[in-house]
Amino acid sequence: MDFLFSAQNITKRYANHLALDDVSIDIPHQKVFGLLGPNGAGKTSLIRIINQITAPDSGALFFEGEKLSPKHIAYIGYLPEERGLYKKMKVGEQALYLAQLKGLSEKLATERIRYWFEKFEIKDWWNKKVEDLSKGMQQKIQFIVTILHEPKLLILDEPFSGFDPINANLLVKEILELKEKGSTIMLSTHNMESVEELCDHIVLINKSKKILDGTVQDIRQANKTHVYEINFKGNLIAFTNALWTQFKLIESKEEHGLLKAKVQLLNNATPNQLLQTILPHVEIHSFQELLPSMKEIFISKTKEVQSSMLASSN
Amino acid sequence: MNKIILIIKREYLTRVKKKSFIIMTFFGPVLMGLLLIVPVWLAQVSDEVRTIEVIDDSHLFANRIADKETIKFDYKASTSLEEAKAGFEKSSYYGILYIPELVINDPNSVMFFSRKQASFLVTIHIQSSLESELTRIFLSTEKIDPEILETVKAHSNVKLNTINISEEGKEKKGSTELSMALGMFGAVLVYFLIFMYGTQVLRGVIEEKTNRIIEIMISSVKPFQLMMGKIIGVALVGVTQFILWIVLTSVVSGVIGKSIPDKYSSNNIQQVLKNKSELGDPAKLDKASDMVEMIEAAKQVDFKVMGLAALFFFIGGYFLYSALFAAVGAAIDNEADSQQFMLPITIPLILSFMMAQFIIENPESPVAFWFSIFPLTSPVVMMVRIPFGVPMWQFALSATLLVMGFIAATWFAARIYRVGILMYGKKVTYKELWKWFRYSI
Numbered sequence: 001m002d003f004l005f006s007a008q009n010i011t012k013r014y015a016n017h018l019a020l021d022d023v024s025i026d027i028p029h030q031k032v033f034g035l036l037g038p039n040g041a042g043k044t045s046l047i048r049i050i051n052q053i054t055a056p057d058s059g060a061l062f063f064e065g066e067k068l069s070p071k072h073i074a075y076i077g078y079l080p081e082e083r084g085l086y087k088k089m090k091v092g093e094q095a096l097y098l099a100q101l102k103g104l105s106e107k108l109a110t111e112r113i114r115y116w117f118e119k120f121e122i123k124d125w126w127n128k129k130v131e132d133l134s135k136g137m138q139q140k141i142q143f144i145v146t147i148l149h150e151p152k153l154l155i156l157d158e159p160f161s162g163f164d165p166i167n168a169n170l171l172v173k174e175i176l177e178l179k180e181k182g183s184t185i186m187l188s189t190h191n192m193e194s195v196e197e198l199c200d201h202i203v204l205i206n207k208s209k210k211i212l213d214g215t216v217q218d219i220r221q222a223n224k225t226h227v228y229e230i231n232f233k234g235n236l237i238a239f240t241n242a243l244w245t246q247f248k249l250i251e252s253k254e255e256h257g258l259l260k261a262k263v264q265l266l267n268n269a270t271p272n273q274l275l276q277t278i279l280p281h282v283e284i285h286s287f288q289e290l291l292p293s294m295k296e297i298f299i300s301k302t303k304e305v306q307s308s309m310l311a312s313s314n
Numbered sequence: 315m316n317k318i319i320l321i322i323k324r325e326y327l328t329r330v331k332k333k334s335f336i337i338m339t340f341f342g343p344v345l346m347g348l349l350l351i352v353p354v355w356l357a358q359v360s361d362e363v364r365t366i367e368v369i370d371d372s373h374l375f376a377n378r379i380a381d382k383e384t385i386k387f388d389y390k391a392s393t394s395l396e397e398a399k400a401g402f403e404k405s406s407y408y409g410i411l412y413i414p415e416l417v418i419n420d421p422n423s424v425m426f427f428s429r430k431q432a433s434f435l436v437t438i439h440i441q442s443s444l445e446s447e448l449t450r451i452f453l454s455t456e457k458i459d460p461e462i463l464e465t466v467k468a469h470s471n472v473k474l475n476t477i478n479i480s481e482e483g484k485e486k487k488g489s490t491e492l493s494m495a496l497g498m499f500g501a502v503l504v505y506f507l508i509f510m511y512g513t514q515v516l517r518g519v520i521e522e523k524t525n526r527i528i529e530i531m532i533s534s535v536k537p538f539q540l541m542m543g544k545i546i547g548v549a550l551v552g553v554t555q556f557i558l559w560i561v562l563t564s565v566v567s568g569v570i571g572k573s574i575p576d577k578y579s580s581n582n583i584q585q586v587l588k589n590k591s592e593l594g595d596p597a598k599l600d601k602a603s604d605m606v607e608m609i610e611a612a613k614q615v616d617f618k619v620m621g622l623a624a625l626f627f628f629i630g631g632y633f634l635y636s637a638l639f640a641a642v643g644a645a646i647d648n649e650a651d652s653q654q655f656m657l658p659i660t661i662p663l664i665l666s667f668m669m670a671q672f673i674i675e676n677p678e679s680p681v682a683f684w685f686s687i688f689p690l691t692s693p694v695v696m697m698v699r700i701p702f703g704v705p706m707w708q709f710a711l712s713a714t715l716l717v718m719g720f721i722a723a724t725w726f727a728a729r730i731y732r733v734g735i736l737m738y739g740k741k742v743t744y745k746e747l748w749k750w751f752r753y754s755i
Contacts, residue, residue: 015749051533053736070536078533082738084526089328100320101534145530 002065004029004184005050005153010059012045019045020056021208027153027186027201032179034199034216035188036294038302041205043188044081047155050186051078063153074103077151081158081188083142085130092117092126095145102149109148116144120170135162143171147178154178155186160194172198192295202294206302220291223300226265227290228274231258234282242281247274258285318539318546325518325547330554339555343562364408364436369395371415374451379443385436387411399427411440421448493701494674496620500697501670504628508663508693511552511632512639516652518544519643519735528735537732542724545636549629623700623709630716631693634723635659641727644734645742645750655747666691670698677702687712689719726751 005027012020020042027033037043048054050061052073061068063075085094092113099109117123120140130138139162147154156175160168175185175198187198195202195216202219204212212219227250232239236252236259243249246269252261259282265274275287292300329335365386370376379387388407390398398410409428417423424444426432453460476490519541522528531540642655666685673682677699685695686704692712696704733750734742 015753048736053529053532073534076533078530080526080529080533082526082529084530086328086521086527087525097320097324098530098534101317101531142530 002029003027003062004064005186006062006065007046007050008060008062010046010049010056010061012042012049012054012056018208020049022059023205023208023210024059025203025210025213027184030179030182030184031200032175032185032187032198034195034202035186035205036190036195036202036212036298037205042208043205044157046205047078047080047157047186047188050153050155051076074149075152077102077146077149077154079142079146079154079156079159081161085138085141087129087131089130090126091122091128091130091133091141094130095141095148098145099148104149112148112150113144116148120144136164136167139163140167143174147174147183151183153184153186155188157188158190159187160189160191168194192293192298195294204298204301211301212297216294219297220294223292223297224289225292228263228265228271228287229290230261230263230278230287231285232261232278232282233258233285236261238281239278242278244277247277262290317535318543321535321540321543322547322550325544326550326554329514329548329551335551335555339558340562342555342559343566346559346563347566364433365406366409366411366436366440367393367398367402367405367407368411368413369393369398370413371395372413372417374417375413375444375447378447379440382439385439402427409436413444418448418451496701497674497677497698498670500624500700501667501674501694504624504631504697505663505667505694507552507556507628508631508635509660511548512635512659514548514551515545515636516639516643517649518548519640519731520646520649520652523644523647523735523738532732532735537735538728541637541640541728541731545633545640548636549632552632620700624697626713627693627696627700627716630689630713630720634689634693634716634720635663637720637723637727641730641734644731645737645747647738651741662690663694666694670694673698683708687715689716692716729753 003026006025008024010020010023011018023042023046025033025035025046035043035046045054049056050068052068052070063072066072089097095113096106096109099113100106104112114123117126122137122140125133125137125141130141133141143159146156159171159175163171172194175187179185185198187195189195199216201215202212203210214222239259239261240249240252243263246266248264248266250262250264252259254260263274265271271287271289275284278284363384363386365388368375368379368387368389370389370391373391376389376391381387395410395412398412402410409426409432412425412427414420414423414425421444426437426440450460453463522531522540535543638659642652642659645655646652669681669685669691673679673685673695676682682695682699685691686699686708692715696712729751730747733753
């Protein structure tokens with residue numbers, strides 16, 4: 001299969017710890033690819049390797065099937081987590097400088113900066129010094145600077161930090177628009193809501209190893225816990241009594257005159273069997289499967305690794 | 315390659331546009347001009363006349379101490395020292411000169427009383443006047459005509475003419491004093507400039523780290539390009555400032571030169587010299603001929619060769635040191651932490667500056683040789699040696715070693731730099747630096 005970017009069996013060791021242990025990722029074209037993991041998992045190490053800031057100890061990297069080389073720098077845009085600008089420089093000059101370093105001509109860079117400054121309604125900032133801008137304003141400039149050279153691969157490391165909800169929404173809109181136009185976006189974040197909202201595909205890294213890889217839908221399906229939510233009218237005791245040993249009531253509550261219950265299927269029971277069981281006793285208003293949120297998957301998966309590591313170390 | 319030019323351009327322009335650069339560039343020559351003007355001006359300004367009350371118990375010196383424009387003497391024949399002291403507070407006298415009766419037996423018994431510490435001009439004038447008067451008295455008691463003594467002095471004064479024979483056998487008039495002055499000036503200049511611009515590189519690197527722009531930068535360019543761009547950019551700022559200083563200084567001094575009477579030109583001095591020798595004033599003759607010789611020797615100095623050699627050693631030294639400064643900047647988070655790593659860099663620089671003062675007295679010594687060969691000390695020490703003439707092979711050896719030293723320093727610095735710029739919030743040790751150095755990237 002053909003991917004925009006592919007990293008195979010990447011291992012990176014620093015003096016006394018292993019940052020990446022045999023990690024492989026494939027980033028499909030024109031998707032939002034989420035790189036997830038707790039702090040210190042190795043995300044930044046991987047991102048730096050993709051950006052050719054550092055090189056892996058072993059493993060291979062490919063950009064559009066070609067071996068990754070310095071010429072690909074021009075096709076990648078990178079918004080680091082630790083980001084800043086030259087404080088004493090004027091906004092416009094700075095954007096121009098950074099765009100030229102990515103290989104744009106002065107003329108083209110100026111044109112594009114004007115376009116984006118207009119779009120973000122910050123035209124009159126051109127001659128302002130960066131130190132006179134607020135943090136949120138600086139974040140906007142940094143985002144613009146990252147996309148000026150229209151990178152095929154856009155790497156955003158915690159892009160939402162420092163943004164208020166309004167600007168965060170603006171950013172989400174821009175990311176989706178860029179995707180529509182053909183860019184591929186790699187998103188590294190702890191914000192699981194934005195992962196569900198934006199990402200098509202995710203990889204979860206924990207303790208230097210890849211522990212999950214797939215589309216968001218597949219992963220939620222694969223990690224489902226067979227829990228169904230039922231809204232009904234009737235007697236809760238009757239409802240509870242009707243449940244056999246195959247079903248387990250997780251929680252129940254009353255809301256706006258309706259009863260709401262979460263039931264888990266046990267021993268390969270099917271949702272139909274559950275329905276048949278309770279149908280005679282209560283009046284059902286809705287019935288739906290609850291898929292785990294990315295947050296739940298994130299927490300349970302990283303915990304699993306921790307406990308298995310504890311177990312193995314014992 | 316294109317990117318490194320962009321970096322150089324930015325580093326250059328942001329610094330040249332800074333207010334501090336503009337102020338330093340214009341203020342520098344004014345400052346230098348002032349250094350030239352102020353002493354001349356001060357000497358011309360006649361300050362208030364100081365009148366000194368002379369109590370001469372020996373009665374030998376009445377009216378023998380010549381009045382000067384600003385120093386007058388008031389001889390009190392009948393007053394005693396006690397009376398003079400008692401009345402001193404209310405008087406307008408600058409001081410009281412007391413010459414005891416037996417001054418002939420003990421010339422050290424002369425005393426001078428004043429409210430403040432007496433000015434140098436006053437004491438030197440009194441001393442020399444008393445000395446020459448005493449000399450005259452002793453000569454006359456020994457029945458020696460003072461004029462004979464003057465003739466003897468004039469004929470026995472030896473002034474060594476130093477002549478340098480070049481390899482082609484040409485003879486050039488040299489001046490040790492001039493060489494020393496040029497050598498010291500060059501050494502101070504190089505020392506100062508390396509520190510000044512090396513620190514700018516250090517600050518620039520720390521700025522990029524604390525601004526957190528560094529990661530954005532190195533996703534576009536190689537750390538080595540960034541480092542070299544910065545070093546070269548700052549070097550160009552230095553060269554620009556230097557050139558502007560020379561231009562402005564020559565403009566300023568041109569203006570000053572016109573406003574000051576042409577007292578010190580070579581011809582004028584020779585003229586004065588002739589007049590003086592007719593009058594027979596050996597002391598002044600000596601001074602004047604020294605100046606003529608300095609000026610003659612200055613004409614003989616090959617400023618082009620010297621200038622180029624000086625420029626080479628300055629630039630080489632700057633590159634060598636600024637690479638090290640860049641590595642230090644990469645290793646730390648703020649300037650306050652720089653001390654521990656600055657020491658190994660500044661020690662050779664300070665040492666070479668200190669050694670320069672010994673080497674200037676003996677520029678051919680083995681110490682001078684070794685210090686002018688070793689790359690960390692050669693930029694400053696070579697400056698001292700160049701005006702005295704350095705054998706070609708030593709030049710070549712020193713220059714080659716400096717270039718090699720620069721390459722080694724850059725290579726070393728680059729390895730630390732590329733790791734250091736991405737490290738935050740860690741107190742770095744030398745052990746840690748060594749680890750970074752060995753990282754493969």
